[in-house]
């Protein structure tokens with residue numbers, strides 16, 4: 001991993017993070033899995049402020065995937081309370097940091113209290129003009145692509161969309177990241193805990209992203225680890241398919 005000082009002129013505009021390793025962190029400490037999730041949420045607060053102060057414009061965090069419903073009921077119930085706890089304890093700091101909250105995923109399937117916490121946070125921070133904190137909650141990239149294809153098919157069938165006009169931008173405009181506009185595609189994807197998989201995350205948007213993997217478990221992730229990942233990103237020479 002690169003250890004150069006960061007170039008403040010080349011901070012990645014959009015950073016996405018798969019926050020992995022919470023259960024293993026807890027197991028290594030003979031704690032229940034939910035202790036890893038609890039500490040992981042505190043790290044979300046730390047990294048939100050660190051990314052904002054570095055000049056990141058969009059921070060997308062994979063909080064809960066469509067596959068996570070398979071976990072034990074007690075763990076899912078705990079996880080569904082975390083968005084409520086997060087905003088209940090961190091909203092004043094989000095406002096002070098001028099952060100705007102976005103939440104994307106199949107939100108209608110969330111428990112009512114979870115959905116309300118997310119919707120209230122989006123409303124209460126809508127006027128903020130700083131970093132966008134974009135949570136992926138009950139999100140799956142394949143579901144996102146299926147939904148986009150179904151919507152475009154219905155629009156074509158109704159005469160609203162000429163199939164021959166469908167290009168990459170039209171597809172992007174039908175994805176859950178459409179509200180991010182030109183910032184929709186992450187420049188940098190970070191995955192913690194040593195796993196090197198995409199796990200059904202942002203499959204369209206990550207087409208040209210730099211992928212950085214760190215062995216650090218998410219609950220141990222710090223601002224210094226974030227800076228090392230960004231230094232690794234800055235040490236790479238992105239070609240976007242060119243020479």
Ligand SMILES: Cc1cc(N2CCCCCC2)n2ncc(-c3ccc(F)cc3)c2n1
Pocket residue numbers: 019022037038040041044062063064079080082083084086087103117118121135137218
């Ligand atoms: C389900 C879940 C799990 C969750 N973990 C903590 C971070 C590590 C990953 C698993 C556990 N965190 N952390 C923050 C949120 C959150 C999500 C949406 C939102 F609008 C506000 C906060 C969260 N949500």
